[in-house]
Amino acid sequence: MPLPFLTADRAFDTSEDVALPYEDHDQWRRPYRPGPWRVGAAALALLLASFVLLATMIIAFAGALPGAAVCLGVAALVIGAALRLLRMGAWVSREGVRRVGFFRTETVPWARVSVVRTVQQPVRWLGLPRTVQGQALVLVRQGGGQLPLLTDHNADFLARVEAFDRAAERLGAWSAEFAVSS
Secondary structure, eight states: OOOHHHHHHHHHHHOSSOSOOOSOTTSOBOSSOOOHHHHHHHHHHHHHHHHHHHHHHHHHHHTOHHHHHHHHHHHHHHHHHHHHHHHOEEEEOSSEEEEEOSSOEEEEEGGGEEEEEEEEEEEESTTSSOEEEEEEEEEEETTSOEEEEEETTSTTTTTOHHHHHHHHHHHHHHHHHHHHHO
16 A cells, blocks of 8 residues: 655655655645644644544533534634644745745745845744744845745754755755746
């Protein structure tokens, strides 16, 4: 039985010096793995959702259907939040680069990208209001605006400097490949 999630991992493991490891560049892909902080937070949220679903079942068997409906709605919200948390990050395709946030997604076509570069600046620590000095990978638009794509202190790259450098190189390679040809 083929396991497609294992082949996706192999694309990251075997292509250390290949920036565009996939043949199909039309599909939106994240050019790096989600970090342990992001995956751990989503796993804890899904664990909480399983307990809420168990409570929903107990409440439904007890006969309080309005309470069970409320618990089911809370579980659905927690599951949706966990899935959105896993989806956050920078995604690339032949069309452009997409920054997926928790509440907002922004897509910039490669034709509007001026440069993708790494800068030293204050960055938010794990997305919280506290800022620390770190590196950020920013996309500079042709009109002059900047879009921060990644930081070395977010949930994907905290205490993983090599992974941040690889992701920055891969995003730069996507930019060099498609921003020039657009």
